[in-house]
Amino acid sequence: MANARLAEVVADAKAAGVTCQTEMTISIPYQGIIEAATKHGCDVIFMASHGRRGLESLLVGSETQRELTHCRIPVLVYR
Secondary structure (H helix, E strand, C coil): CHHHHHHHHHHHHHHCCCCCCCCCCCCCHHHHHHHHHHHCCCCCEEEECCCCCHHHHHHHCCHHHHHHHHCCCCEEEEC
């Protein structure tokens, strides 16, 4: 299923004239992102945030928050 979704993303990018490269991992999400960014020599990671606050944030958790606390590469968060 993930490969099919990645193929859709690549097709959409190609149709829009955008170069796109994908990579899939089975790691814990924040760890996989850090590993991929390090592997590809990225100088920034761009992530979106749902903007959850309070108890909901504590219960659901936040991959973006984990990224911010574990990553040495700068992370730009869009909320």
